Amino acid sequence: MIFENMGFYFREALLSFRRSALMSIAAILSITTILLIVGVFLLISVNLNLFLGNLESQLEIIVYLEDNISKGELNTLKNNFDSIDGIKEVKFVSKEEAYQRLSKDLGEQKNILNAIEVNPLPASFEIQIKDPKMIEQIANRIAEFKKVEEVEYGRETAEKLLNFTYIFRIAGMLVLALLVFASILIISNIIKITVYSRRNEIEIMSLVGATSWFIKWPFIIEGFLQGFISAILSIIILYNLYFFAVNKVHQAIPFLPLVGDNLDLLPMGIAIVLLGSFVGILGSMFSVGKYLNV
Amino acid sequence: MIRMFHVYKNYPNKIQALRDINIHIRKGEFVFLVGPTGAGKSTFLKLIYRGIIPTKGQVIVDGINIARLKPGYIPYLRRNIGIVFQDFKLLYNRTVYENISFGLKAIGATNFEIKQQVKKVLNLVGLEHKKKTKPHLLSGGEQQKLCIARAIANEPLILLTDEPTGNLDPYNSWEIMKLLFHINIRGTTIVMASHDKLMVDKAKKRVVRVERGRIIEDTQRGIY
Numbered sequence: 001m002i003f004e005n006m007g008f009y010f011r012e013a014l015l016s017f018r019r020s021a022l023m024s025i026a027a028i029l030s031i032t033t034i035l036l037i038v039g040v041f042l043l044i045s046v047n048l049n050l051f052l053g054n055l056e057s058q059l060e061i062i063v064y065l066e067d068n069i070s071k072g073e074l075n076t077l078k079n080n081f082d083s084i085d086g087i088k089e090v091k092f093v094s095k096e097e098a099y100q101r102l103s104k105d106l107g108e109q110k111n112i113l114n115a116i117e118v119n120p121l122p123a124s125f126e127i128q129i130k131d132p133k134m135i136e137q138i139a140n141r142i143a144e145f146k147k148v149e150e151v152e153y154g155r156e157t158a159e160k161l162l163n164f165t166y167i168f169r170i171a172g173m174l175v176l177a178l179l180v181f182a183s184i185l186i187i188s189n190i191i192k193i194t195v196y197s198r199r200n201e202i203e204i205m206s207l208v209g210a211t212s213w214f215i216k217w218p219f220i221i222e223g224f225l226q227g228f229i230s231a232i233l234s235i236i237i238l239y240n241l242y243f244f245a246v247n248k249v250h251q252a253i254p255f256l257p258l259v260g261d262n263l264d265l266l267p268m269g270i271a272i273v274l275l276g277s278f279v280g281i282l283g284s285m286f287s288v289g290k291y292l293n294v
Numbered sequence: 295m296i297r298m299f300h301v302y303k304n305y306p307n308k309i310q311a312l313r314d315i316n317i318h319i320r321k322g323e324f325v326f327l328v329g330p331t332g333a334g335k336s337t338f339l340k341l342i343y344r345g346i347i348p349t350k351g352q353v354i355v356d357g358i359n360i361a362r363l364k365p366g367y368i369p370y371l372r373r374n375i376g377i378v379f380q381d382f383k384l385l386y387n388r389t390v391y392e393n394i395s396f397g398l399k400a401i402g403a404t405n406f407e408i409k410q411q412v413k414k415v416l417n418l419v420g421l422e423h424k425k426k427t428k429p430h431l432l433s434g435g436e437q438q439k440l441c442i443a444r445a446i447a448n449e450p451l452i453l454l455t456d457e458p459t460g461n462l463d464p465y466n467s468w469e470i471m472k473l474l475f476h477i478n479i480r481g482t483t484i485v486m487a488s489h490d491k492l493m494v495d496k497a498k499k500r501v502v503r504v505e506r507g508r509i510i511e512d513t514q515r516g517i518y
Contacts, residue, residue: 019387209373210400
């Protein structure tokens with residue numbers, strides 16, 4: 001019965017779209033606006049996450065080595081570090097390299113290095129880790145190795161940064177959840193109004209002996225179409241606005257990391273389409289149900 | 295066809311709409327339901343198409359106890375009952391043809407059956423030439439005829455009409471009455487709530503008088 005009549009339901013949905021064009025357009029525009037707001041926030045939160053991730057990935061452990069370390073011991077040490085879980089990259093910085101860096105950092109003042117006869121800087125390993133939260137644990141483990149003079153990872157800075165990113169992420173998620181909740185309420189209310197304007201139709205259908213699903217289907221399809229079209233519209237607007245904004249920002253602050261890959265943005269597009277369509281479907285289903293009990 | 299046993303209906307505001315109603319309406323009968331406004335006529339009709347259920351007592355329609363009917367089966371009960379409302383309840387954004395075909399589609403008729411049936415009932419009520427017109431362009435009498443056409447399109451066993459001549463002039467009222475008699479002769483049981491003394495007296499059919507929720511008179515070939 002359902003699939004037999006699907007063609008009829010679709011025609012009915014499209015017809016009622018046309019018959020109450022003004023109402024449908026108003027509904028679509030309103031839903032588009034809500035989805036735009038959700039989308040803008042999604043984009044902001046995705047970029048914020050990227051930015052925070054970037055900040056966190058700059059956290060590293062520096063392992064200063066004793067001067068009397070042999071080449072063999074150096075290799076064993078590096079192999080040991082490599083085998084520790086949670087380490088992303090281990091980079092060796094020799095005494096000479098450290099000296100070069102310092103003189104480069106000093107710039108015009110590098111002459112003061114001439115006063116020193118021997119290179120006082122120790123060789124070191126710069127270790128990048130996968131999960132910034134593990135930094136303390138890994139640093140403590142490394143400190144236990146022989147020939148390791150000192151381990152440094154900016155403990156306070158790391159803790160502060162991790163606290164900061166944690167709070168930001170939680171706050172972002174809360175705001176997003178609230179926003180999605182609000183948008184569900186608003187969209188389903190918009191759908192409810194479009195259904196309300198046709199409550200007579202529902203009553204009459206019910207009185208002539210139409211089953212509740214026969215009455216519901218065209219409304220469900222219409223609700224889906226309203227949600228879906230709104231989602232597509234808002235995605236088109238968001239996409240153009242976003243890349244316009246990204247260009248502007250990159251001109252002003254070239255090194256700021258921004259999500260610019262279409263593939264990274266795809267999940268957001270899918271989320272918006274799902275949000276629009278599902279709320280459209282469920283909203284119309286429940287609203288029709290309310291007027292069905294004649 | 296319709297039986298009521300000790301039926302009471304109370305509304306939430308404690309108004310007793312119907313009190314101890316007992317009636318038996320046989321297949322093919324034409325029954326006028328008369329009485330002042332608020333007497334309980336509309337409640338009586340609503341019980342038959344299961345728009346409401348009785349507070350107490352039994353309502354049996356075509357062998358079905360409507361109080362025990364599961365919600366999913368209500369549509370199937372209603373397919374045996376045509377309803378004509380005083381306020382028409384037409385779909386004004388659809389044509390005359392669509393107003394009728396729509397109900398037939400709802401009960402699963404094929405496109406061929408729908409075409410045949412719509413043509414038949416439009417001919418019967420004399421609106422064949424206006425099938426593409428929207429209802430708001432029809433006169434009051436024509437709109438009422440359209441309602442009747444819609445109500446009888448699936449050939450129901452029972453036709454309920456709630457003051458179908460209430461808004462019409464005597465000429466149009468009589469036209470509607472003739473139409474209803476015609477439908478009745480073909481075997482449909484008709485229950486008609488009415489205020490229209492002239493029509494009731496002229497029709498010489500069974501008259502059930504309801505006042506303050508009770509049946510106070512039930513006469514064959516009665517008058518208002």
